[in-house]
Amino acid sequence: MKSNRRAVTVGLFVLLGLVLLVAGILFLGGQQKRFTSTIQLKAVFKDVAGLKTGNNVWFSGVKIGTVKRIRFTSNSQVEVDMNIEESSAEFIRKDAQATLGSDGLIGNKLIVIVGGTNRAGTIEDGDVLRAREALSTEAIIDTLQVTNRNLLKITQDVGSVVTRVKNGRGLAGALLTDTTVLLNFKNSMASLQRASNNAVQMTNSLSTFTAKLNRPGTLANDLVTDTAIVRDIRSSTARLRQMANQANEAIADVKQATQKLNNGNSAIGVLTSDLSVGNDIRSTIRNLNSSTQKLDQNMEALKSNFLFRGYFRKQEKAKAKAAKEAEKNGGTAPTDTTTR
16 A cells, blocks of 8 residues: 555656656747747857857847857858747848847847848848947946046046135136135126126117118108109219319319410410519519609690690689589589599
């Protein structure tokens, strides 16, 4: 009885072990896509960064296959063979790219298929995908190290600036420690504020002046809008130009006449430039004056001559009679026009 019970117990444990074995085989086979229909794709990388056989292949965040084989090819390149579910192949295009990724921050390496356009056809068994180099963890760490060094340098520079400001050096330090500089700065800001206010007032005044210029009936508005005024201005300008031309011509004539006057060959030129001619004219005038005086003396002598005495007496009587008549009529006496 005891032996039968022991045999049943052993049989149960063996059966349970077989069930676990089958379940494990089925689970691992499902993870490795052993029991699904697949196609094979290839990609060639320069560096697989620790990728291993059996690692997953992802497409749009979904696991669609596993890495089947990794081997070296020519020129130190690495060829990776992938098993892809045939049911997912219809969504992957021939121009898609394969890149390396990781399962989490420090997880296992995997291959990620990205991109692809509708113009390209779907992939087929044996196609080679174009590899896209991914940013490696080492490159990221190097970049972080450079960034850390830059941050350290910036921190040191900031500390130096703060120390200088604290010691009152520079404009910021002077503003914080020197009250005179601070007062001058406040005065400058006040001056800037006044200048800004003045600029606003000037802008408003300019706007008002512009509005007045645009008001109908003003001279500026008429000059801009009234074509008749513009034509009058153009006509006046043309007349002024004509007058200026005439003035230029008159000036040219005067200049020419002046040149002729200055010419010693003309009569006027001789009068103005020849001293001997001037002296002769002065002598002639003196002779005329002397002759006039002598003529007056001769006339006085003729009045005393008995031959002309009656003639002159008649003239004097006629003058006296004319003077009396002029006094009766209220007029002025006639003047003596007889040459003496």
